Amino acid sequence: MPKQIITDPQSGEKICKCFKRCGGCQLQESYAEQLARKQEKAERMLGKFAPVQPIIGMGTPYHYRNKVQNIYGTDKNRKIISGIFQSTGKKLVAVDDCMLEDQKAAPIVSTLKKLMHDLKITPYDLRGGTGLLRHTLIRTSAATGEIMLVLVTASAMLPAKNNLVKALIKAHPEITTIVQNICPDGMPLTLGNRSVTLYGSGFIEDVLCGCRFRVSPASFYQVNSRQTERLYGCAVRAAGITEGTTVIDAYCGTGTIGIVAAKQGAAVTGVEQNRFAVRDAVENAKRNQLTNIRFYQDDAGDFMQKLAKDKAKIDVLIMDPPRAGASPAFLRSAGTLRPDRIVYVSCNIETLERDLLLLQKEGYRVSMIQPVDMFPHTTGIETVCLLNRQPKPEPQNRRPEKPRNHKKPKA
Numbered sequence: 502m503p504k505q506i507i508t509d510p511q512s513g514e515k516i517c518k519c520f521k522r523c524g525g526c527q528l529q530e531s532y533a534e535q536l537a538r539k540q541e542k543a544e545r546m547l548g549k550f551a552p553v554q555p556i557i558g559m560g561t562p563y564h565y566r567n568k569v570q571n572i573y574g575t576d577k578n579r580k581i582i583s584g585i586f587q588s589t590g591k592k593l594v595a596v597d598d599c600m601l602e603d604q605k606a607a608p609i610v611s612t613l614k615k616l617m618h619d620l621k622i623t624p625y626d627l628r629g630g631t632g633l634l635r636h637t638l639i640r641t642s643a644a645t646g647e648i649m650l651v652l653v654t655a656s657a658m659l660p661a662k663n664n665l666v667k668a669l670i671k672a673h674p675e676i677t678t679i680v681q682n683i684c685p686d687g688m689p690l691t692l693g694n695r696s697v698t699l700y701g702s703g704f705i706e707d708v709l710c711g712c713r714f715r716v717s718p719a720s721f722y723q724v725n726s727r728q729t730e731r732l733y734g735c736a737v738r739a740a741g742i743t744e745g746t747t748v749i750d751a752y753c754g755t756g757t758i759g760i761v762a763a764k765q766g767a768a769v770t771g772v773e774q775n776r777f778a779v780r781d782a783v784e785n786a787k788r789n790q791l792t793n794i795r796f797y798q799d800d801a802g803d804f805m806q807k808l809a810k811d812k813a814k815i816d817v818l819i820m821d822p823p824r825a826g827a828s829p830a831f832l833r834s835a836g837t838l839r840p841d842r843i844v845y846v847s848c849n850i851e852t853l854e855r856d857l858l859l860l861q862k863e864g865y866r867v868s869m870i871q872p873v874d875m876f877p878h879t880t881g882i883e884t885v886c887l888l889n890r891q892p893k894p895e896p897q898n899r900r901p902e903k904p905r906n907h908k909k910p911k912a
Contacts, residue, residue, distance in 0.1 A: 836863025
């Protein structure tokens with residue numbers, strides 16, 4: 502396997518030779534410089550709301566991605582290659598060794614390419630719409646050692662399926678489950694609605710903040726487990742959880758933050774649109790023997806509007822929206838519900854700034870901002886913000902009108 506990572510002899514930091522071609526990394530400066538860059542950006546964009554705490558970085562900022570995706574193609578010699586789809590160039594960039602990805606993934610991909618050749622499994626051609634294997638997804642857990650391999654195919658037909666599975670397990674007994682996901686159409690790296698378990702349970706388990714989580718192929722799960730523990734720990738501490746605290750966990754995914762809060766005694770309601778994630782969230786609550794948390798499959802904005810209409814009473818709103826941030830309707834509903842505290846977990850500092858301005862108008866003040874470096878060597882910044890409800894201004898009493906001076910009538 503050709504090496505694509507070199508180490509700086511002076512600093513000892515890793516450098517990727519694919520930096521300009523791949524696009525997976527956006528920063529190639531030293532890690533200390535990356536953290537300084539992100540701290541400056543956080544202070545510049547969010548400092549107007551509250552003081553920004555020093556960013557929480559990683560001790561070893563390499564090979565942290567527990568979710569690895571590869572697409573497949575052929576080179577000019579018809580040899581099967583794997584790599585990343587560079588959307589700006591509309592082409593596959595061959596990558597055999599990545600300093601961001603879990604190191605257990607690359608050998609599995611290498612074996613799969615050989616088996617594809619031997620078993621005549623062709624890569625899917627996005628332009629021509631021909632071929633079978635669209636991409637693979639590998640999920641790993643450092644805590645449990647479990648590994649999931651997902652084969653995303655353009656059709657349900659998978660030639661020599663049994664031989665493929667047997668050969669993969671023989672070469673990599675560390676794989677605990679193999680799933681075939683059927684995706685007839687769609688954009689690159691998307692999953693279809695149908696999955697078939699070829700080996701094992703069809704999911705893996707991971708441990709975060711002392712809680713156990715089931716992760717299925719289509720479920721959202723943070724890609725950096727080490728930093729996620731720090732991020733979630735910060736979020737739950739900011740929420741001020743005590744026994745019986747009522748919590749809404751919006752955009753809850755597989756229920757991670759809400760389950761950590763429930764374990765500390767909160768009464769949690771989670772809402773998530775992805776039905777696969779909700780299924781995992783329900784299972785995760787059972788795995789952690791929690792009866793004080795429930796989940797609903799719904800759009801978070803619609804769900805919040807229903808709560809606001811019903812005048813529900815909640816103490817804390819925890820929200821972890823996608824990169825696009827929360828909708829104005831969601832934020833208005835939050836203002837109507839008026840929880841004591843809002844904990845906003847953001848993966849996009851630009852939409853976070855926009856939403857904080859809107860929440861200020863709804864009567865909230867930012868009291869804590871904690872950036873976390875979840876994605877070293879990229880420009881991404883994860884941030885936890887705590888907002889406190891401000892008391893509504895008392896209506897000012899009008900001064901009593903002075904009695905008019907009426908002239909006495911003449912006798």
